[in-house]
Amino acid sequence: AAVEKAADTVVATVGDKELTNRKLQVYFNIVVNDFVMNYYSYLSEIGLDYTKPLNEQKCYFEQDKSWEEYFVDTAIETWVSYQSIVLLADEDGYKMDADTQQSLNDLPAQLDEQAKEAGYESADALLKEQMNCTMAEYVDYWTMYEIGVGYTNQKPAAAEVEKFFKEHKEDY
8 A cells, every 4th residue: 555655656747747656667667678778788897786676786877876766866867858858849839740659559559469479468467567557657658758759850941940040140
């Protein structure tokens, strides 16, 4: 009961959006998994043993923190960054392209198929065991990610570039 109650505790806010401990689990797991995958060959050099509890190991980058604290902070920073970009995208009227939206729509079925191939009853069972999250929370993460990628990778139209150049000609 205490764990379930703590799951809904808000740990960060951006605008009117809230990050709960429950949602934080998604970001935490993805941050840890990405870190381990990207730095796998260096883990022993930086003192990270992912087979041991992260709260019992000192972080190489911030000696006053455990790896768990480091990854929690990174997960929160990631959510804040993603949420901030999503809010900007909303303000600017950004809309995700149809192909990306379709990929997100297909994500639950694809994950369900992969989960069954891996021996799980469903994608929900896989997500619960591997990431301690629901499908909705997982899809929400990827939706925010895709909005951020799409919004920040937009290129201005040639007319916008020309107009800006003319307005700031003396700056060049």
